Amino acid sequence: MTHLLIPMLEGTLVSVKIFFFTLLFALPLGLLIAKAKQSRFWVVRKLINTYIMIMRGTPLILQLIFVYFAPYYIFSTSFDRLNAAIIAYVINYGAYFAEIYRGGIQSIDKGQYEAGKVLGFTKAHTFFHVIFPQVIKEIIPAMGNEVITLVKDTALAQTIGVAEVFRVAKTASAREFSTTPLFIAGVFYFIMNAVVSKVFDRMEKKLSYYD
Amino acid sequence: MSDNKYIIEVNNLEKSYGDTLVLKDISFSVSEGEVLSIIGSSGSGKSTLLRAINQLESIEGGEVIICGDTLCNNNNLILSNEEKRKIQLHNGLVFQDFNLFPHMSILQNITEALIYVLKKDKKEAKEIALSLLDKMGLKDRAAAYPSQLSGGQKQRVSIARALALKPNVLWFDEPTSALDPELTGEILKVIKDLAKEKMTMVVVTHEMAFAKEISDRVIFMDDGIIAEEGTPEEVFDNPKNPRTKQFLQRF
Amino acid sequence: MKKLLTILVLAIFSVATIAASGAKENQADVSLEKVMNAGVFVLGLDDSFPPMGYRDKNNEIVGYDIDLAKEVTSRMGVELVNQPIDWSSKEQELATSNIDCIWNGFTKTDERAKVILFSKPYLKNQQILIVKNSSPFNSLEDLKGKSVGLQGGSSASDAMDASPEFKASLKEIIEFSENLTALMDLEAGGVDAVLLDLFVANDNIKRSGKDFRIIKGSLTEEEYAIGFRKNDVALRDKVQSILQDMASDGTIAAISTKWFDADISVVTEN
Numbered sequence: 070m071t072h073l074l075i076p077m078l079e080g081t082l083v084s085v086k087i088f089f090f091t092l093l094f095a096l097p098l099g100l101l102i103a104k105a106k107q108s109r110f111w112v113v114r115k116l117i118n119t120y121i122m123i124m125r126g127t128p129l130i131l132q133l134i135f136v137y138f139a140p141y142y143i144f145s146t147s148f149d150r151l152n153a154a155i156i157a158y159v160i161n162y163g164a165y166f167a168e169i170y171r172g173g174i175q176s177i178d179k180g181q182y183e184a185g186k187v188l189g190f191t192k193a194h195t196f197f198h199v200i201f202p203q204v205i206k207e208i209i210p211a212m213g214n215e216v217i218t219l220v221k222d223t224a225l226a227q228t229i230g231v232a233e234v235f236r237v238a239k240t241a242s243a244r245e246f247s248t249t250p251l252f253i254a255g256v257f258y259f260i261m262n263a264v265v266s267k268v269f270d271r272m273e274k275k276l277s278y279y280d
Numbered sequence: 281m282s283d284n285k286y287i288i289e290v291n292n293l294e295k296s297y298g299d300t301l302v303l304k305d306i307s308f309s310v311s312e313g314e315v316l317s318i319i320g321s322s323g324s325g326k327s328t329l330l331r332a333i334n335q336l337e338s339i340e341g342g343e344v345i346i347c348g349d350t351l352c353n354n355n356n357l358i359l360s361n362e363e364k365r366k367i368q369l370h371n372g373l374v375f376q377d378f379n380l381f382p383h384m385s386i387l388q389n390i391t392e393a394l395i396y397v398l399k400k401d402k403k404e405a406k407e408i409a410l411s412l413l414d415k416m417g418l419k420d421r422a423a424a425y426p427s428q429l430s431g432g433q434k435q436r437v438s439i440a441r442a443l444a445l446k447p448n449v450l451w452f453d454e455p456t457s458a459l460d461p462e463l464t465g466e467i468l469k470v471i472k473d474l475a476k477e478k479m480t481m482v483v484v485t486h487e488m489a490f491a492k493e494i495s496d497r498v499i500f501m502d503d504g505i506i507a508e509e510g511t512p513e514e515v516f517d518n519p520k521n522p523r524t525k526q527f528l529q530r531f
Numbered sequence: 532m533k534k535l536l537t538i539l540v541l542a543i544f545s546v547a548t549i550a551a552s553g554a555k556e557n558q559a560d561v562s563l564e565k566v567m568n569a570g571v572f573v574l575g576l577d578d579s580f581p582p583m584g585y586r587d588k589n590n591e592i593v594g595y596d597i598d599l600a601k602e603v604t605s606r607m608g609v610e611l612v613n614q615p616i617d618w619s620s621k622e623q624e625l626a627t628s629n630i631d632c633i634w635n636g637f638t639k640t641d642e643r644a645k646v647i648l649f650s651k652p653y654l655k656n657q658q659i660l661i662v663k664n665s666s667p668f669n670s671l672e673d674l675k676g677k678s679v680g681l682q683g684g685s686s687a688s689d690a691m692d693a694s695p696e697f698k699a700s701l702k703e704i705i706e707f708s709e710n711l712t713a714l715m716d717l718e719a720g721g722v723d724a725v726l727l728d729l730f731v732a733n734d735n736i737k738r739s740g741k742d743f744r745i746i747k748g749s750l751t752e753e754e755y756a757i758g759f760r761k762n763d764v765a766l767r768d769k770v771q772s773i774l775q776d777m778a779s780d781g782t783i784a785a786i787s788t789k790w791f792d793a794d795i796s797v798v799t800e801n
Binding site: 178180181183184186187188189190191192194198200202203206278279280 | 334335336361365366368369371372373374377379380381382383392393396397425426427442445447
């Protein structure tokens, strides 16, 4: 059994790496994109909208393949597999997060901005101290959903040869002539998502001190 | 502040939404320590006027001078954001819907600007905020959040928040319109007390009896212009403009 | 729909590969030099294809192809790197130089030879049918009106398409994404037979100890060969010549016996 668990744990580590780095970069990227969508310049808005449409309108698997293989045809170099995977996930999830941020920002009453203005706050201060904290509370349910989806989406990285846990499980299954490894992989995803759900529940609770 | 005797001076102010002119040739002034009420029906432009002078709406023409600082004139004056912010600090504004920050305690609502705009240290800011809350009778609720308070209490916090920055003039945009009738009284009392302290104030309101009682001067607005102006006795008891008479008949 | 789009993108890339390789025709062939300078030869495989290339109990990559490759690279003086890839992207992995060859029970076909440079075949394979020992089937004819499972997108699938009379005689063909699941269904009685590579079948019966046997008759005969980039002639030739040396000095015979209990290699001697 141990000979089975060690490669599974290695695969799990890869999946967690993808998950962690994607969040690390996509969360701020999403906010940047959401803000860019509010730009005064028509060209910027159009570019951002097109980008979001493509990201949400094409399968992530396709984007993975593109990010990994296309650079060779354009620049004659390739990214390392894991890096390519993370880049693809970040660009994709950045778009989804951007839309969630946007929805949250739009739900904030205009009066909050006005109160900041008449008190002499700079726009930046109003955004980070007044608006954004309220946005976070607003978007937690939607964000929780996306993050859980991300945990499961990490399995797609096998398409470009990344040895994440699902791929390792498939290989082990073929070798052992049994589905036990696949079942174990399922348990991994379940535990990961249980942790994610718990974290988001806690955040929601913590922010319920006001209505 | 310069020797300009007026706290607020407005000359020939014009404002439009797109092609529609909603404020036409507005001219008036406010002296130090004066209480000015602005009355009129909905759509008369009274709130728009208040918001425009407080930089919440654009101004398309005319001159506005606040405590000697020119906000706009007819010579295409361009101000930096920093300059505009400085001018706005002469004004304090109390909104109809309070606009308190829901994620901060009422104490924090007041200290926020003290710390970040006036650059006070936290200890001093807290002291100032607590004394203001005390004045409003809410010192023991300092740690409460806006959602836990009544409408009247929230509005009192709004007033404290605006007063914290020691503005030269305090503007009220229909301060009691969002409150249940029984809570209106407590706010009117606060404003009355401020008037006794000689705070310069401009109050846009529907409360006619109140306006009559505390104002030094009253402006009646109708369809984007100042239709009548004068002392409370002149405007309420002897209105010259038939439109004024028509409006007052409803009360 | 997603699969369709994926295939579409891969197809576009394949066309781009052909176009790109066409443009490079007149350049000098530095394929062998590159590998020697890098000191590394990257072998691309689907690491769940026993006995050609797969992971053993210690999660090491082993197999008949791997043993051959180990010996070849050793004689070349470079390090062998086994790179697991997604089988459906193998042409792209090769074209974008993420791997130097495809060596994993890779069947040579005329279609593939248009975009890939093949070595000479090193093994002959057949697509055969595996059934439960207890079943009454002994030949292809016995499977008339029965159901057959196979791995979608594999050589087995191609072989079935290339045998229209046999195909028509069946009740149904069930596609699985993996041989494993096809064989599980065989055990459960969901299908009557599974069509797959002779080598995979033999290995499966040997190592799983399951009660299967292979029935007489095959659908197609195939050849396994090593796939290289179209322009990497020098590299292919070097590998090819070393394999032939190995055939002459009996090394291949030993490796073949280790895996198949007999010397079934078809590599010609020098």
